[in-house]
Amino acid sequence: MEMTGAEIFVRCLQEEGVDLIFGYPGGAVLHIYDALYKQDKVNHILVRHEQAAVHAAEGYAKSTQRPGVALVTSGPGATNAITGIADAYMDSVPLVVFTGQVPTSLIGNDAFQEVDTVGITRPCVKHNFLVKDVRDLAMTIKKAFYIATTGRPGPVVVDIPKDVTAARCVFDYPKSIKIRSYNPTVKGHTGQIRKAVELILQARQPVIYSGGGVILANASKSLTEFARLLGAPVTNTLMGLGAYPASDQQFVGMLGMHGTYEANMAMHHADVLIAIGARFDDRVTGNVDKFCPTARIVHVDVDPASISKNVKVDIPIVGGVDHVLKAMIKELEHAKAKPDQEALKAWWAQINEWRAMDCLKYDRNSELIKPQYVLETLWRETQGDAFVTSDVGQHQMWAAQFYRFDKPNRWINSGGLGTMGFGLPAAMGVQLAHPGETVVCVTGESSIQMCIQELSTCLQYGLPIKVITLNNRFMGMVRQWQEFFYQGRYSMSYMDALPDFQMLAEAYGHVGMRIEKPADVEGAIKEALAMKDRLVFMNFLTDQTENVYPMVPAGAGQNEMILL
Amino acid sequence: MRHIISILMENESGALSRVAGLFSARGYNIESLTVAPTDDPTLSRMTLVTRGSDEIIEQITKQLNKLIDVVKLMDLTEYAHIEREMMLVKIKVANSAAKDDVMRLTDIFRGRIIDVSIDSYVIELTGDSAKLDAFLGMASPFEVLEVVRSGVMGIARGDIALKM
Ligand SMILES: Cc1cc2nc3c(=O)[nH]c(=O)nc-3n(C[C@H](O)[C@H](O)[C@H](O)COP(=O)(O)OP(=O)(O)OC[C@H]3O[C@@H](n4cnc5c(N)ncnc54)[C@H](O)[C@@H]3O)c2cc1C
Numbered sequence: 217m218e219m220t221g222a223e224i225f226v227r228c229l230q231e232e233g234v235d236l237i238f239g240y241p242g243g244a245v246l247h248i249y250d251a252l253y254k255q256d257k258v259n260h261i262l263v264r265h266e267q268a269a270v271h272a273a274e275g276y277a278k279s280t281q282r283p284g285v286a287l288v289t290s291g292p293g294a295t296n297a298i299t300g301i302a303d304a305y306m307d308s309v310p311l312v313v314f315t316g317q318v319p320t321s322l323i324g325n326d327a328f329q330e331v332d333t334v335g336i337t338r339p340c341v342k343h344n345f346l347v348k349d350v351r352d353l354a355m356t357i358k359k360a361f362y363i364a365t366t367g368r369p370g371p372v373v374v375d376i377p378k379d380v381t382a383a384r385c386v387f388d389y390p391k392s393i394k395i396r397s398y399n400p401t402v403k404g405h406t407g408q409i410r411k412a413v414e415l416i417l418q419a420r421q422p423v424i425y426s427g428g429g430v431i432l433a434n435a436s437k438s439l440t441e442f443a444r445l446l447g448a449p450v451t452n453t454l455m456g457l458g459a460y461p462a463s464d465q466q467f468v469g470m471l472g473m474h475g476t477y478e479a480n481m482a483m484h485h486a487d488v489l490i491a492i493g494a495r496f497d498d499r500v501t502g503n504v505d506k507f508c509p510t511a512r513i514v515h516v517d518v519d520p521a522s523i524s525k526n527v528k529v530d531i532p533i534v535g536g537v538d539h540v541l542k543a544m545i546k547e548l549e550h551a552k553a554k555p556d557q558e559a560l561k562a563w564w565a566q567i568n569e570w571r572a573m574d575c576l577k578y579d580r581n582s583e584l585i586k587p588q589y590v591l592e593t594l595w596r597e598t599q600g601d602a603f604v605t606s607d608v609g610q611h612q613m614w615a616a617q618f619y620r621f622d623k624p625n626r627w628i629n630s631g632g633l634g635t636m637g638f639g640l641p642a643a644m645g646v647q648l649a650h651p652g653e654t655v656v657c658v659t660g661e662s663s664i665q666m667c668i669q670e671l672s673t674c675l676q677y678g679l680p681i682k683v684i685t686l687n688n689r690f691m692g693m694v695r696q697w698q699e700f701f702y703q704g705r706y707s708m709s710y711m712d713a714l715p716d717f718q719m720l721a722e723a724y725g726h727v728g729m730r731i732e733k734p735a736d737v738e739g740a741i742k743e744a745l746a747m748k749d750r751l752v753f754m755n756f757l758t759d760q761t762e763n764v765y766p767m768v769p770a771g772a773g774q775n776e777m778i779l780l
Numbered sequence: 781m782r783h784i785i786s787i788l789m790e791n792e793s794g795a796l797s798r799v800a801g802l803f804s805a806r807g808y809n810i811e812s813l814t815v816a817p818t819d820d821p822t823l824s825r826m827t828l829v830t831r832g833s834d835e836i837i838e839q840i841t842k843q844l845n846k847l848i849d850v851v852k853l854m855d856l857t858e859y860a861h862i863e864r865e866m867m868l869v870k871i872k873v874a875n876s877a878a879k880d881d882v883m884r885l886t887d888i889f890r891g892r893i894i895d896v897s898i899d900s901y902v903i904e905l906t907g908d909s910a911k912l913d914a915f916l917g918m919a920s921p922f923e924v925l926e927v928v929r930s931g932v933m934g935i936a937r938g939d940i941a942l943k944m
């Protein structure tokens with residue numbers, strides 16, 4: 217049957233099983249919006265800014281393991297979406313972002329609301345397409361979903377000129393797809409896996425360093441099994457939190473710039489490092505010349521370009537985390553050699569000594585609300601089982617340190633790009649995907665203002681998100697660097713003229729709360745969590761001078777932490 | 781070290797800018813780049829000359845392979861290979877002495893004079909880049925009006941082939 221491009225677009229989404237998309241209309245996508253209007257399988261969530269549409273799609277994707285979908289118009293719609301697309305690219309989030317484009321006959325004419333979307337997005341997408349003929353539309357959409365969700369996931373942009381959405385052709389959705397130039401490796405090389413296991417079995421001081429790849433690969437079960445089999449300490453990157461249960465004895469906390477003392481010291485003294493789905497980011501390694509000086513390194517990653525990019529590794533294994541872990545588990549079970557238990561015992565004794573430093577300690581008797589205390593209380597009151605999104609700054613680090621995630625896909629934050637403004641729209645995507653669950657957005661008074669307009673979207677769709685604003689009246693993370701490295705010259709890091717957040721929340725139709733005393737923290741959180749059907753905006757006035765510890769200063773080695 | 785990378789890629793609009801963009805975004809340098817469709821019109825073959833340490837070249841080939849449009853690639857420098865570049869040079873030859881000298885020089889380099897005007901020659905020359913450089917060095921006493929170089933193309937010796 218012949219259909220218009222717009223109808224084909226909607227049918228393709230249905231075929232892909234997309235139930236929810238986030239977007240904002242405009243001239244170039246009006247045919248598509250009309251086609252969406254005439255059906256009820258694909259629900260469209262209207263955001264208030266295109267950046268939020270993409271972040272919401274990320275929240276949806278990160279919490280469900282399904283691709284997120286966004287739809288925006290040409291020109292300013294597309295440029296507003298860029299921050300979200302770049303964010304998804306850095307964190308390997310599977311997204312398909314559809315952008316409207318001016319009619320093909322006008323492309324290149326500086327037409328009204330024309331930008332070269334394919335050109336602008338090229339450096340921050342996994343791939344992008346411009347569809348010039350309606351007969352290519354269905355196949356292109358099929359390819360887009362396939363590319364976004366396989367191998368190392370990432371955002372794919374499909375730019376659709378307006379005339380293509382009006383043109384007609386027969387709809388035929390391809391059942392399967394093969395792209396001759398794109399064949400991600402899934403299975404790890406058997407020889408490499410065997411070599412890795414041999415090395416691991418000789419380890420006396422092993423460390424498992426696992427990252428976001430474990431979550432993306434849905435492999436936390438395999439990781440847990442693997443780690444238990446070895447009895448080795450496990451540390452997670454910021455993106456990997458929840459991939460290994462934080463309350464387990466073998467978990468030594470996050471590593472890196474604001475990682476725990478025990479995690480970073482264990483890394484520094486490891487003799488065998490098993491890196492799994494982690495990309496040796498500079499926030500993790502610190503000074504690469506001082507990184508893991510005594511370790512032989514095994515690295516499992518589906519993206520060959522992640523391997524030996526920043527740190528040269530000894531045994532690379534290109535493949536999917538889940539497949540490789542399962543294969544390694546099998547090898548380990550059949551191996552005659554066993555890890556040296558005496559050595560392991562001594563290693564743990566050393567780690568426990570580092571642990572005893574209690575590097576996350578803070579003043580519990582303060583007159584002021586300590587941000588750490590708010591997050592600890594939140595963790596307790598939600599039994600560690602909430603979905604937590606975050607913005608970027610000190611509050612993000614405290615959330616990572618003090619909310620102990622036992623399950624994957626519960627911690628949703630912006631790590632690679634570090635995008636202030638991510639938290640609230642991401643929480644919308646999470647809440648929409650998980651209607652009955654507790655979804656919390658941990659934010660700062662500066663970050664929240666970058667996408668605060670989304671409070672309106674939350675009202676429209678009745679999203680009972682709990683916004684926890686750790687309001688220190690500072691861009692705290694910036695202030696901390698200025699305190700440590702610029703002799704306290706607080707250049708532009710002060711958030712002057714803040715709105716009354718309680719009234720603001722109420723103006724948007726939500727519940728606002730202002731909490732000023734430590735004694736009120738627990739009660740307020742309980743009260744907010746009990747309001748199951750309302751968005752509650754909690755404005756915690758926290759200690760302005762609190763810093764995030766430990767800290768590996770820029771240029772230092774992982775063992776050179778600033779401690780409280 | 782200098783590397784010649786041959787790339788077989790989908791003959792799609794934008795494929796070239798993906799490669800060029802990759803190099804500028806990641807700070808790799810491109811010494812020369814040539815591209816044209818192959819005998820299979822759905823494929824283009826690109827030859828790229830770059831410089832870098834082993835680590836950088838490894839990243840370059842991995843990042844190129846990661847581009848969805850790249851079908852296959854090969855670092856020719858890892859194999860016995862042949863390298864060719866074409867050059868067109870326009871040289872001013874005001875008097876017959878100059879004409880003689882330039883003609884002789886062209887002969888020595890096995891070039892050809894492919895256009896003649898009253899006071900200039902256009903010379904066509906092929907060879908590896910060093911040979912073309914050498915010719916330009918020898919031509920420096922004359923007034924060189926214009927130089928056009930194709931960039932390097934390359935192919936492996938023997939039966940190794942970059943093919944689908
Ligand atoms: C203010 C701030 C402070 C920060 N401080 C820290 C810090 O202290 N510690 C810290 O860890 N981070 C910190 N970060 C985050 C940091 O910038 C990086 O985003 C993070 O370290 C990267 O995590 P990752 O290595 O797990 O990689 P990810 O970005 O999660 O990448 C995943 C890796 O897994 C691979 N992969 C994906 N899917 C698969 C699969 N199926 N199979 C195999 N491999 C797969 C990918 O190719 C990639 O290499 C901070 C960020 C901000 C904004």
Ligand SMILES: Cc1ncc(C[n+]2csc(CCOP(=O)(O)OP(=O)(O)O)c2C)c(N)n1
Nearest residue numbers: 609610611636660661662663690691692693
């Ligand atoms: C869009 C954007 N602009 C600037 C920055 C740089 N930056 C990182 S943290 C931060 C301050 C965040 O302040 P706030 O949200 O109040 O959080 P706090 O650190 O105080 O907890 C800034 C400006 C950024 N990450 N993102």
Ligand SMILES: [Mg+2]
Nearest residue numbers: 660661690692
């Ligand atoms: Mg702040």
